[in-house]
Amino acid sequence: MKRVKSAGGRWRAAYRNEGVARLKDTRKYNTGRPAEKELSIEEKYNLIGKLSRNID
Numbered sequence: 001m002k003r004v005k006s007a008g009g010r011w012r013a014a015y016r017n018e019g020v021a022r023l024k025d026t027r028k029y030n031t032g033r034p035a036e037k038e039l040s041i042e043e044k045y046n047l048i049g050k051l052s053r054n055i056d
Contacts, residue, residue, distance in 0.1 A: 014022040039047065 011023060
């Protein structure tokens with residue numbers, strides 16, 4: 001029951017301070033995956049080499 005009260009307290013504080021926008025579920029945006037980045041030419045060649053070895 002203590003966890004429920006703690007969560008409720010956090011939700012009420014967030015709502016009081018920043019409104020409904022603060023209560024949005026952010027789990028779907030924080031997946032733990034690294035951000036996508038542009039690959040360098042060298043990284044692209046390495047990836048192509050790995051993929052071609054897997055196809056053969």
